[in-house]
Amino acid sequence: MDETAAPTAPTEDLETLKSQISCLESQLAAAKAQLQIQLPAPQPPLHLWLLLADSALPIGSFAFSSGLESYISHRTLRHPLNPQKKPTPKTDLTRFLRLSLLSISTTTIPFITAAFQNPSTVLTLDDTFDATTTCEVARRASISQGRALCSVWDKSFASSLLNNTNSTTEDTFPTHHRPDHFGPSWGYITRLTGLQNTPESLYQVLFVFLFNHVKALLSAAVRLSLIGPYVAQQILASEETRRLVDEAVERGKKISVDEAGQSVPTIDLWQGRHERLYTRIFNS
Amino acid sequence: MTSPSPTTSATTPTSSQSSIPAGDGLIHVRVLPPSKLTLHQLNYKYPLKLISPAPSQWAKSLTVFVLSYGGGLVSGDAVNLRVVVEKGGRLCLQTQGSTKIFKQTPSSPPTIQRMTVRIQPGASFLLLPDPVQPFAESNYIQHQIFELEDTTDDTSSLVVLDWVTEGRTARDEHWSFKRFESRNEFFGVKNNESGENIRGRLLLRDAMILDGELLCGDETLRERQDSQTIFATVVIRGKPFAKLIEYIKTRYANEPRIGQKRWDTDDDSRRHNRIEVEARNNGVLWAASSVRGFLLVKVSGVEMEGVKRFVKGLLSEVDDEGVARENGCITGEFGTGMFRCLE
Numbered sequence: 246m247d248e249t250a251a252p253t254a255p256t257e258d259l260e261t262l263k264s265q266i267s268c269l270e271s272q273l274a275a276a277k278a279q280l281q282i283q284l285p286a287p288q289p290p291l292h293l294w295l296l297l298a299d300s301a302l303p304i305g306s307f308a309f310s311s312g313l314e315s316y317i318s319h320r321t322l323r324h325p326l327n328p329q330k331k332p333t334p335k336t337d338l339t340r341f342l343r344l345s346l347l348s349i350s351t352t353t354i355p356f357i358t359a360a361f362q363n364p365s366t367v368l369t370l371d372d373t374f375d376a377t378t379t380c381e382v383a384r385r386a387s388i389s390q391g392r393a394l395c396s397v398w399d400k401s402f403a404s405s406l407l408n409n410t411n412s413t414t415e416d417t418f419p420t421h422h423r424p425d426h427f428g429p430s431w432g433y434i435t436r437l438t439g440l441q442n443t444p445e446s447l448y449q450v451l452f453v454f455l456f457n458h459v460k461a462l463l464s465a466a467v468r469l470s471l472i473g474p475y476v477a478q479q480i481l482a483s484e485e486t487r488r489l490v491d492e493a494v495e496r497g498k499k500i501s502v503d504e505a506g507q508s509v510p511t512i513d514l515w516q517g518r519h520e521r522l523y524t525r526i527f528n529s
Numbered sequence: 530m531t532s533p534s535p536t537t538s539a540t541t542p543t544s545s546q547s548s549i550p551a552g553d554g555l556i557h558v559r560v561l562p563p564s565k566l567t568l569h570q571l572n573y574k575y576p577l578k579l580i581s582p583a584p585s586q587w588a589k590s591l592t593v594f595v596l597s598y599g600g601g602l603v604s605g606d607a608v609n610l611r612v613v614v615e616k617g618g619r620l621c622l623q624t625q626g627s628t629k630i631f632k633q634t635p636s637s638p639p640t641i642q643r644m645t646v647r648i649q650p651g652a653s654f655l656l657l658p659d660p661v662q663p664f665a666e667s668n669y670i671q672h673q674i675f676e677l678e679d680t681t682d683d684t685s686s687l688v689v690l691d692w693v694t695e696g697r698t699a700r701d702e703h704w705s706f707k708r709f710e711s712r713n714e715f716f717g718v719k720n721n722e723s724g725e726n727i728r729g730r731l732l733l734r735d736a737m738i739l740d741g742e743l744l745c746g747d748e749t750l751r752e753r754q755d756s757q758t759i760f761a762t763v764v765i766r767g768k769p770f771a772k773l774i775e776y777i778k779t780r781y782a783n784e785p786r787i788g789q790k791r792w793d794t795d796d797d798s799r800r801h802n803r804i805e806v807e808a809r810n811n812g813v814l815w816a817a818s819s820v821r822g823f824l825l826v827k828v829s830g831v832e833m834e835g836v837k838r839f840v841k842g843l844l845s846e847v848d849d850e851g852v853a854r855e856n857g858c859i860t861g862e863f864g865t866g867m868f869r870c871l872e
Contacts, residue, residue, distance in 0.1 A: 318788050322814065324756035324831060343746045344753060351738060377734045379825050381818035489746075506712065506736025508743075509753060510760050514827055517816030523786035 293406070293438055298453050300460055304393035309386045310465035310527040311458070312516035316341050317469060318525075319515055334471040339480065342462055346493045348509040349458060352378070353387075353428040354451055354497025355505040360432025361450055362442055364418045367433040371424035373502060378426070380513045382520060386529035391427040398434050399423075406438045428454075451494040459486060465527060549574050554610040556593055558618040558652075566591050566618060577608045590619035590863040595658065601629030604668075605637035610644045614652040621655035621867055627694065628659065632666035633707060639668040646687075647718075650679035653686045653769055653862055657844075659870045660692040660759065660833070665705040675715045676728055677766070680822065686767020688859065689713060690840065690870075691735075694833060695751075695758045703758070704751040709739040713764060715823065733823050735762055757814075759836050763826040763843070773858035774824045776846045781817040785809070811835030841871035 296302070316323075317337060325332065332340070356374045360367045378384050407420065420437055424430040431454050440446040463477040472480070480486055507513055519529055549555075554573035561567055566584065568591060573579045578596040595610065602608065614620045630640050648654050654675070663669050677685040691713055696702030712734065719729035737760070741750045765774055812831035817824060826843065830836035845853035845860070845868065853860075859867050 315787075319814075322787070322809075322812075324812070326752050326756055340746070340748075343748070347743075347745045347753075373731055373734075376731045376821060377736065379733065379735050379818060379820050380816070381820065384818075384820070485746075504738075506710070506738040508738050508740060510737055510739075510827070511753070511755050511757060511829065514814050514816055514829055517818060517827060518787065518814070521781075521784050521787050521816075523788040 306461040309529040315519040316515045350493035350497035351508040355500040356428040357432040360429040371429040391430040560617040604634040608642040612646040624658040627662040630663040630667040633668040648685040663706040668707040692761035757829040761828040
């Protein structure tokens, strides 16, 4: 019955059907256009993040413990507020991890953010960061990794990744700057890869930086025999670590470069005293 | 406990000029020929108070005490002090007791102290105050800017001490303020179009931000401080203090190593001298960094007296037995009486 109904339909009905279709088509086109506007421009480049989050990235992060080694060595000189709760090597490590993330979020993250958002000012930012990083040991660690990141960019990544910059963006900036410090160069180099200055991209830039920092700390902790490799992965995968990194990103990106400062003064002391360790396996 | 009267309702009977805004002050040191140190200008207005004892005829330096009425700063107070030390001038700023920061009242802004110091070539500046003592629930911002005119030959010189304690221990206050921010910025100068020296490049910035309302994991600010009750920063630069800088560097290099066995026969073991052992026993921890032409020293401790003694020892260049060097840099340049706040 249905099959016979359609061909025998009167022409007027056909006309209304046609107009209905064209109406729906135009609606679809409008909705598609809407979707285009709402979509973030390019999709997050998985390939790029796999490259930059690689622990084999040759920037020498494995040589630095960001103060962890000194913090652990000063165990007998530290005075925990609550002596009843005897810290284990694992709780010592997780505490340091929290303090370190807090400290970086107020010292380094503002500079990564600024370098990513205003890449043409990166050299001034680098100079300001240099003036602001007053701990000698932290300075050496930052400069060593920053310069290494720039070398990796020049020698390995630039040939394939730099091309992306001349996409549709109209905001051009010089691509030849080579900042010294790790934070400013991270913000600048990630921008060179063609990432757009959007909140989503910035979030990823900061998240990967801090996640790399956590990985470096955990790797240092394994080599300091504080924890084993399984526990290290367990901490890395934990919801708490993810939340801490998230909080550090959110806290740090709201701070302007001029408001940046040390929020955990003991970190500067432990790290500064790294040179006074009798034996040491890390450079910071 | 006495409580200072609020800023708004107060009169300002002792201010030397009524045209300047509340909390403002100016100290201008000039050297008149042949070499007479004078206070060219000294202005201040409530809640700031400046006192300058008349210098003796042969005084090497001028001393000005920076005070506040009621011995502290209440919620909403804003102090803005400007200092100029002209060529050949020697100025030392001190306080008479810790700077107490009272709790923030609802709807009032943070307590703010700003200071801008211009140091001309051949001029020298000491800032040796008592520690800042932020009370529970206080909210304090300190911003000190130092402009060094001669950074080529380093004849614009300074020694700056900035320290903060955990609060009123007797009332069980331990880092229980809302927020504490201290920022010390050191700039060079440059010429603008009209030939004036204006603030130039940022040379060094030491910034500490303690957020009492932030929890890190489940740790409060007090727990994050590892039982340290006081943090001190000393920044030194300039030719006249070259020996002092050398002394501190050497002393830091000779600090007993951490993790060293007592029975070790390494060279370092003979350097466990009396003052180092005393500092260690007093729970004093310190680190020195040479950064961009400055020497920066960070000291912390579990009790105030130990840190005071330690900082005084550093600045007066004590030997292994704790005896101050005769004519050490600061006493040599400025004369005696510079360490009142460290007594």
